[in-house]
Amino acid sequence: MEEKILSSLMLTSKRLLSWATKFERKRNLFYELLNIDEEYYVGIKGFRGVGKTVLMLQLAREFPKSVYFSADSTLLKPFSIYEIVKRLVDVGFEHIFIDEIHKKPEWSDDIKTLYDEHEVRIFFSGSSSIDLTHSSADLSRRVVLKELPPASFREYLNIKKNADIPRYSFGEILERKFELTQKHMEYYRYFSEYMTYGGVLYPQNGFYEALENSLRKVIIEDLSALRSINVKYEADAFKLLYILAKSPPFEVNYSTIAKRLEISKNMAIRLVHDLTRAGVILPVLPCSKKGVDVKKEPKIYLTIPIRMFFAKKGVEINKGAIREEFFVNHMKRAFGICYLKGKRGEKTPDFLVEDTVIEIGGESKKRYQNPDYIAVDGLSPERNKIPLFLFGFIY
Structure with missing residues (x-):
């Protein structure tokens, strides 16, 4: 690597590390x-826009002799991860932070070799589709891989509104619903704003343009890392997101996807699996029943705020799904939840969390389906009702 390129890398790193100080x-x-x-290298994966780059820079500031670079830098395209890191080690760096590592071919082999040489510690980030056990080099014993999920309602308020809301457990929300509602009721007014601009942390000016660009990159670039895709596959992925945005979750299953996209059911299952791996959708499976073979058709939800992205594009979205989507986006990432599946035409509560049955609904929702609790719009924690926004403080 030429001296000019190395100097440019280091200067860029210094500038970005300084820039990151504005994110307190x-x-x-x-x-x-x-x-x-x-002893471990550290990997961070997640949907585009959730804050991986800022997180990497914040971490880099905590370690001595740190340097940051993005693997998709045009200047660095001629060089492998191994070549770049070895040059940085020669200069004297001990902690190296690599963004967008999945953009480099053979990156996992390079990381394995560098780990085995024990000269430097590496932190890296990549797309949601990164899988250490299925990469060309098995890194599962060398790297701790963590997912950075979309920002929760609590994190959104703390970051964007300078709030200081602690995390609450599921049990605390159930047991202290009145106290917590009184304590945090001022933040209920931001619920709609969060569903519109939450999850990812782009500035509101140009928010949806940035989100659209991220979605295109996820489908065109990240999915191609999972399998070979063609133009129809890309179009089907976008069309599936459109179908999900305008439909209630229970109306979309593998068979309807296959019919609407004119593909096989197996291809529909594969598409749902790929978009799940990419962090774009969240499927929730039905609860299993002892001695009963429950058909494993998931309810499929979108990652916040993708449904509202389609609404901004003029798509008439299913508004009833917004409440469920808020609940699922928070609870699925904190717990193993499932949905309760009844007989055809039978009304059943929505979700089982641990041993608790939760129904999702508007302020006038009645308990005719006999759940343990109803998560509702508004601020009324009467009887078995819990304000839905409180579940946004889970993680």
Whole structure:
């Protein structure tokens, strides 16, 4: 690597590390990553726009002799990860932070070799589709891989509104619903704003343009890392997101996807699996029943705020799904939830979380389906009702 390129890399790193100081608030994952044993390399994966780059820069500022670079830099295209890192080690760096590592071919082989040489510690980030066990070099014993999920409602408020809301457990929300509603009711007014601009942390000016660009890159670039894709596959992926945005979750299953996209059911299953791996959708499976073979057709939800992205494009979205989507986006990432599946035409509550049945609904929702709790719009924690926004404080 030429001296000019190395100098440019180091100057860019210094500038970005300085730029990161303006982000005073940190995602929850920051503190977890900070305490991982130094024996391991650290990987961060996640949907585009959730804050991986800022997190990497914040971490880099905590370690001595650190340098940051993005693997998709045009200047660095002629060089492998191994070549770049070895040059940086020669200069004297001990902690190297590599963004967008999946953009480099053979990156996992290079990371394995560098780990085995024990000259430097590496932190890296990549797309949601990264899988250490299925890469060309098995890194599962060498790298601790963590997912940075979309920002929760709590994190959004803490970062964007300078709030200071702690994390609450599921049990605390159930048991302290009145107290927590009184304590945090001022933040209920931001619920709609979060569903519109939350999850990813782009500035509101140009928010949806940035989100659209991210979605295109996820489908065109990240999915291609999972399998060979063609133009029809790309079009089907976008069309599936459109179908999901305008439909209630229970109306979309593998068979309807196959019919609407004119593909086989197996291809529909594969598409859902790929978009799940890419962090774009969240499927929730039905709860299993003892001695009963439950058909494993998931309810399929979108990652916040993709449904509202389609609404901004003029698509008439299913508004009833917004409440469920808020609940699923928070609870699925914190717990193993499932949905309760009844007989054809039978009304059943929505979700089972641990041993608790939760129904999702508007302020006038009645308990005719006999759930343990109803998560509702508004601020009324009467009887078995819990304001839905409180579940946004889970992680």
